[in-house]
Amino acid sequence: MFEKSKWIRLPRNVVVGHGVRSAVVDTVDDLHLQGRPLFVTSPTPRNVVTDSVASDFEAAGMDPVTVTVESATFDSVETVIETAEREDVSYLVGVGGGKAIDIAKMASEHLGIGFLSVPTAASHDGIVSNRGSVPDGNTRHSVAAEPPLGVVADTEILADAPWELTTAGCADIISNYTAVMDWRLARRLKDVEYSEYAAALSEMTAEILVDNADLVRPGLEESAWIVTKALVSSGVAMSIAGSSRPASGAEHLFSHQLDRLAPDAALHGHQVGVGSIMTAYLHGGERGFWRDIRDALSSIDAPTTAAELGIDDDTVIEALTSCHEIRDRYTILGDGMNEHAAREVATKTGVIG
Numbered sequence: 001m002f003e004k005s006k007w008i009r010l011p012r013n014v015v016v017g018h019g020v021r022s023a024v025v026d027t028v029d030d031l032h033l034q035g036r037p038l039f040v041t042s043p044t045p046r047n048v049v050t051d052s053v054a055s056d057f058e059a060a061g062m063d064p065v066t067v068t069v070e071s072a073t074f075d076s077v078e079t080v081i082e083t084a085e086r087e088d089v090s091y092l093v094g095v096g097g098g099k100a101i102d103i104a105k106m107a108s109e110h111l112g113i114g115f116l117s118v119p120t121a122a123s124h125d126g127i128v129s130n131r132g133s134v135p136d137g138n139t140r141h142s143v144a145a146e147p148p149l150g151v152v153a154d155t156e157i158l159a160d161a162p163w164e165l166t167t168a169g170c171a172d173i174i175s176n177y178t179a180v181m182d183w184r185l186a187r188r189l190k191d192v193e194y195s196e197y198a199a200a201l202s203e204m205t206a207e208i209l210v211d212n213a214d215l216v217r218p219g220l221e222e223s224a225w226i227v228t229k230a231l232v233s234s235g236v237a238m239s240i241a242g243s244s245r246p247a248s249g250a251e252h253l254f255s256h257q258l259d260r261l262a263p264d265a266a267l268h269g270h271q272v273g274v275g276s277i278m279t280a281y282l283h284g285g286e287r288g289f290w291r292d293i294r295d296a297l298s299s300i301d302a303p304t305t306a307a308e309l310g311i312d313d314d315t316v317i318e319a320l321t322s323c324h325e326i327r328d329r330y331t332i333l334g335d336g337m338n339e340h341a342a343r344e345v346a347t348k349t350g351v352i353g
């Protein structure tokens with residue numbers, strides 16, 4: 001008998017466009033959410049966006065509360081849960097970059113209440129996904145979390161955000177190529193669960209973004225539009241897969257290890273992009289696909305070297321040789337690279353000098 005079953009949980013409303021920040025209240029109405037909202041945000045997004053959206057809620061008589069978190073940790077998730085329980089809120093609104101949105105979605109999963117995702121930067125593909133990404137000691141968890149009921153992505157806000165946040169989002173998408181290569185490898189060697197639809201959607205998303213790279217330029221609102229659509233599509237791929245596999249392979253392990261070794265040195269998307277150049281080399285050797293990844297990153301102004309990340313060469317080598325230990329996720333790194341091999345890939349790809 002066929003007994004397999006699967007839930008794919010996706011947002012119901014995705015609102016993208018110029019000035020749609022004023023539609024957050026309407027989105028809440030459309031989703032029939034009632035009661036008191038808790039805004040989950042971080043310091044800069046709070047000043048830039050959250051307070052003005054919260055004042056729309058006040059004007060609509062919804063009595064919002066705001067909690068500001070600084071980092072994507074389990075302690076921050078706990079702070080949000082405690083605030084939500086104390087203030088008797090009915091749903092959450094995550095406003096900010098990847099960290100604030102991850103915290104909101106994980107708290108929402110724990111509380112069993114809905115949440116809305118209001119990105120203030122096109123910097124990551126967690127805008128829509130049903131995963132949270134949290135460092136914890138020597139490891140990094142990819143946690144099952146509540147996907148947003150609705151997403152409101154105002155392209156005016158996203159285009160006004162610092163340009164490097166947008167290039168980081170592009171690099172997070174370009175890294176899908178190597179994430180999917182790793183996923184297919186793990187399927188062949190370790191029989192891991194695999195979804196052809198999620199893999200194809202993830203690769204196609206990267207392909208469309210690279211094909212449109214000429215249109216991704218600083219200050220252009222159309223760029224924010226193109227990148228946001230890719231981020232949404234990549235997040236949907238993760239939700240179809242029920243894991244971050246379509247968008248996170250060895251290049252993400254490399255970035256997660258850099259976060260431990262050189263905290264806050266560079267943006268998540270930029271780190272995974274550089275990691276992707278090197279893991280593409282490992283997948284294809286001299287045969288050139290890594291050059292396509294590097295050129296795609298360069299074409300949208302994303303870093304392609306350790307120096308451009310602001311990270312020294314030795315730290316890159318340390319991350320490469322140890323990042324396979326971050327989590328139990330089989331990738332092209334297998335059971336780890338030795339230092340000589342790591343130096344060779346980093347040098348041959350021009351990541352280190």
Ligand SMILES: NC(=O)C1=CN([C@@H]2O[C@H](COP(=O)(O)OP(=O)(O)OC[C@H]3O[C@@H](n4cnc5c(N)ncnc54)[C@H](O)[C@@H]3O)[C@@H](O)[C@H]2O)C=CC1
Binds near residue numbers: 130161172
């Ligand atoms: N759950 C998932 O599926 C995914 C999760 N992530 C996670 O997301 C995080 C990376 O996201 P990021 O957005 O790069 O990090 P982030 O949330 O730390 O934001 C980066 C910086 O941009 C600032 N910022 C945001 N909006 C701004 C605006 N409009 N104007 C000026 N500054 C603004 C923030 O204050 C912060 O300093 C990582 O923790 C990563 O693991 C990334 C991809 C997928």
Ligand SMILES: O=C(CO)COP(=O)(O)O
Binds near residue numbers: 126131134244
């Ligand atoms: O960043 C992600 C996808 O872009 C997902 O993060 P994880 O590697 O923690 O699953």
Ligand SMILES: [Zn+2]
Binds near residue numbers: 272
């Ligand atoms: Zn990522």
